[in-house]
Amino acid sequence: MLKKAPTDMCHTDFAVSINNVTKTFTQWQRDNTGMGLIRNLIKPEKQTITALDDVTFAIRKGEFVAYAGPNGAGKSTTMKLLGGMLLPNSGDISVLSLSPQKQRTILMQRLGILFGNRTELWWDHPVIQSLEWKKVVWGISDEMYKKNLAMVIELLHIGNLLKTFARELSLGQRMRADLAMMLLHNPEVILLDEPTLGLDVVAKRQMIDFLKRINKDNVVTIIVTSHDMDDLEEMAERILMISAGKIAFDGSFSELRSITGNLTRVAITMEQGFIPKIENGNLLSSNNGLFEYDVDLAKTPVRDLLSQLSEVEGVRDVEIKKAPIEQVIAGLYRDWDSGKKINV
Secondary structure: OOOOOOOOOOHHHEEEEEEEEEEEEEEEEOOOOHHHHHHHHHOOEEEEEEEEEEEEEEEEOOOEEEEEOOOOOOHHHHHHHHOOOOOOOEEEEEEOOEOOOOOHHHHHOOEEEEEOOOOOOOOOOEHHHHHHHHHHHOOOOHHHHHHHHHHHHHHHOOHHHOOOEHHHOOHHHHHHHHHHHHOOOOOOEEEEEOOOOOOOHHHHHHHHHHHHHHHHHOOOEEEEEOOOHHHHHHHOOEEEEEEOOEEEEEEOHHHHHHHOOOEEEEEEEEOOOOOOOOOOEEEEEEEOOEEEEEEEOOOOOHHHHHHHHHOOOOEEEEEEEEOOHHHHHHHHHHHHHOOOOOOO
16 A cells, blocks of 8 residues: 555654655767767757656664565665665655765764675675775774674674685675675664575575564664565565656555455366366466466455365365465556556
């Protein structure tokens, strides 16, 4: 459901607050054809892109929030605004009751940022040197450094990587080392932009488990973007969805599923030769007697579905599970692109 920033709480209860924020970019248009080059010289053309359009939301301390949307929707722009790397054209932004625009140096002592496609590690040095460099430059005390280094070594399994050159790390190893480095100064809010990008199953599992643990045990506020919606559903309790620069949805994943009709996957194993017929069911695949359907439980409740199946001859096994969140999101994207209004 679409929500506005709550007004019944003290501002200190929020880790992040964005109010009526708009951010635009100017793109110069280029034409390298003969006449186009002349027009560029005489009257250059430019286009204004609205990345965020009057966006408002708030995140309480200790929340784990997914921030999702299609490419170009404004996700990375929002992260950069929260980190003070970009300035808004209008509106107010507060992170831990500090302004990223005016108090960025102070804020960075309490904020952690990780972009999946970038690294702060010294490329031609062992990982431990990057960690020790941060300790000195950031003024991290010996006690805090030793405590946090021990924590990340244990939980991120990087003990055997400390003497390895950053350039020799695999992507998953490098992401764990970057995450370890980011956590050395005890950030209260963590911004993660595509942290599982390109990771294999094992590395992704380690990353997700670790983030969930520090959110729960250390009450760290986490905001994460990802194109892998299944990862987001597993990690976060709340999802903010942005489309064309506007917040299109703010709520839980269960609420998100409900507005799309509560799609469900039903797998039916049949005796050879029998093809089950499911009312309101969309057959997705069939292989060696295993048939998989999409069923909308808003139209066909579980009781009615089971009643139908009980009358189907040749059923050997039935499995009912939620449809992948990727499918739910894809349907919403299609509706938004077509201009269809979603009732939330």
